[in-house]
Amino acid sequence: MSSHHSALGEALVAGGDTAVAHIDSLDFEGNGVARVAGKAVFIQGALPGDEVRFRYHNKKKNYDTGGVVEILSPSADRVVPRCRHFGVCGGCSLQHLRPEAQLREKEQILRDNLAHIGKVRPAAWLPPLQGPVWGYRRKARLGVRLVPKKGGVLVGFREKRHSFITPLESCDVLDTRVSELLPELRVLVAGLSQPQRIPQIEVAVGDPVTPLPCLALVFRHLEPLTGEDLDRLRRFGEHHAAQIYLQPGGPDSVSLLWPQDAVLAYRLPEEGIELQFRPVDFVQVNGAINRALVGRALELLEPGADEAVLDLFCGLGNFTLPLARHARRVLGIEGDAALVGQARANAKHNGITSAEFLAADLYSADGPTPWGGERFDKWLLDPPRTGAMEVVKRLPADGSGPGRIVYVSCNPGTLARDSEVLVHAKGYRLASAGVLDMFPHTSHVESMAVFEAGPVSGGMDP
Ligand SMILES: C[S@@+](CC[C@H](N)C(=O)[O-])C[C@H]1O[C@@H](n2cnc3c(N)ncnc32)[C@H](O)[C@@H]1O
Numbered sequence: 001m002s003s004h005h006s007a008l009g010e011a012l013v014a015g016g017d018t019a020v021a022h023i024d025s026l027d028f029e030g031n032g033v034a035r036v037a038g039k040a041v042f043i044q045g046a047l048p049g050d051e052v053r054f055r056y057h058n059k060k061k062n063y064d065t066g067g068v069v070e071i072l073s074p075s076a077d078r079v080v081p082r083c084r085h086f087g088v089c090g091g092c093s094l095q096h097l098r099p100e101a102q103l104r105e106k107e108q109i110l111r112d113n114l115a116h117i118g119k120v121r122p123a124a125w126l127p128p129l130q131g132p133v134w135g136y137r138r139k140a141r142l143g144v145r146l147v148p149k150k151g152g153v154l155v156g157f158r159e160k161r162h163s164f165i166t167p168l169e170s171c172d173v174l175d176t177r178v179s180e181l182l183p184e185l186r187v188l189v190a191g192l193s194q195p196q197r198i199p200q201i202e203v204a205v206g207d208p209v210t211p212l213p214c215l216a217l218v219f220r221h222l223e224p225l226t227g228e229d230l231d232r233l234r235r236f237g238e239h240h241a242a243q244i245y246l247q248p249g250g251p252d253s254v255s256l257l258w259p260q261d262a263v264l265a266y267r268l269p270e271e272g273i274e275l276q277f278r279p280v281d282f283v284q285v286n287g288a289i290n291r292a293l294v295g296r297a298l299e300l301l302e303p304g305a306d307e308a309v310l311d312l313f314c315g316l317g318n319f320t321l322p323l324a325r326h327a328r329r330v331l332g333i334e335g336d337a338a339l340v341g342q343a344r345a346n347a348k349h350n351g352i353t354s355a356e357f358l359a360a361d362l363y364s365a366d367g368p369t370p371w372g373g374e375r376f377d378k379w380l381l382d383p384p385r386t387g388a389m390e391v392v393k394r395l396p397a398d399g400s401g402p403g404r405i406v407y408v409s410c411n412p413g414t415l416a417r418d419s420e421v422l423v424h425a426k427g428y429r430l431a432s433a434g435v436l437d438m439f440p441h442t443s444h445v446e447s448m449a450v451f452e453a454g455p456v457s458g459g460m461d462p
Contacts, residue, residue, distance in 0.1 A: 049075030126434025387414025
């Protein structure tokens with residue numbers, strides 16, 4: 001299988017299993033994209049601007065995949081990854097790229113998606129929202145597995161290319177309090193009566209709002225725990241100032257083991273709001289970026305004192321309650337009834353009476369709209385990765401819909417798809433868009449976009 005590679009940019013050598021490529025861009029999983037002999041290759045570990053020798057992993061009809069063997073000439077933005085698990089652990093994929101360059105690449109991914117899928121171009125770009133790039137993750141699901149060959153109990157994220165658990169000694173993107181506990185968690189689980197029956201530990205960190213612990217650990221267990229197990233878990237909680245929860249079944253089965261009373265909450269100080277959550281509730285992963293995001297959403301939406309705002313996919317009220325501080329009325333709609341309950345409790349907790357919440361499936365396309373046909377002056381959309389096509393389709397095309405829509409997205413592909421409908425079918429213009437550094441070092445692209453009802457076209461010339 002030997003082959004000769006003499007020049008940079010050389011095409012695939014017939015019969016060879018490696019080739020040289022100049023990397024042009026990044027794909028949505030953080031792989032470098034190149035063209036070799038006219039065919040696209042997605043190369044793990046390669047960065048735009050790199051010249052690499054890579055090995056083919058897979059050859060498909062329309063594209064190939066591969067992995068870096070040698071970096072012949074590095075991109076000027078290449079840096080040494082900080083974590084020793086980088087490359088194996090599936091948690092991060094961009095630690096080898098300077099953080100500012102990560103954001104630039106993510107902006108490019110957003111721009112390309114909007115142009116190619118949505119056929120739209122924002123009239124203006126919002127500056128990226130930036131925060132701390134390490135220790136930012138306040139929510140995570142850690143896999144647990146007993147693998148005696150690898151030294152016992154492993155706790156960590158899944159590997160990139162396998163379903164194995166990466167045995168993490170520490171994790172630089174996790175909140176440092178959680179990272180520091182990783183080795184102790186391995187020892188704790190190993191000491192339980194049936195370590196092989198603990199598949200997952202979910203972690204959540206709140207702001208320090210009470211003298212009680214603000215770090216929560218939820219142990220998923222497939223068999224009942226013994227009295228001795230429970231004692232061990234309680235002692236661990238006490239020793240490490242962690243709330244301990246047990247989860248014998250689905251999310252509804254979560255119960256607090258230690259201490260007797262506990263809350264988790266985060267604050268939005270600018271709005272004087274405190275949001276309480278349970279450890280398995282959806283909360284935005286990066287607290288600093290979330291505070292900035294809520295601030296920017298308010299700035300962009302400009303809710304007036306006489307206006308009504310609709311907040312779709314509202315979760316526990318992260319945007320609804322800040323909006324309610326300014327608008328006449330806000331209706332938050334969310335599919336998870338438990339989160340709706342939490343949102344109502346949060347409204348009460350903050351003395352807010354102008355927010356209402358409703359549980360409804362926003363992906364259902366049948367029947368009347370969950371918001372009962374009411375006209376709202378402005379909309380906020382924050383859907384999951386699958387996007388908001390069903391609600392976007394329900395907008396009137398005659399200009400009688402909301403005057404402005406702020407769309408927060410964790411998937412540029414579905415944002416672009418929905419933008420196409422908003423701009424080319426519903427008469428909106430894409431006033432601005434930009435990325436948020438919600439997940440530094442990972443390939444996740446979080447973004448936001450502002451759509452204005454109005455005659456000026458935000459579309460691209462065909
Ligand atoms: C990205 S989260 C946003 C939550 C909230 N806006 C926040 O900032 O915390 C998306 C939310 O959509 C909800 N969701 C998912 N599918 C849904 C559906 N079919 N109908 C309504 N809500 C849904 C999820 O439960 C989740 O709370």
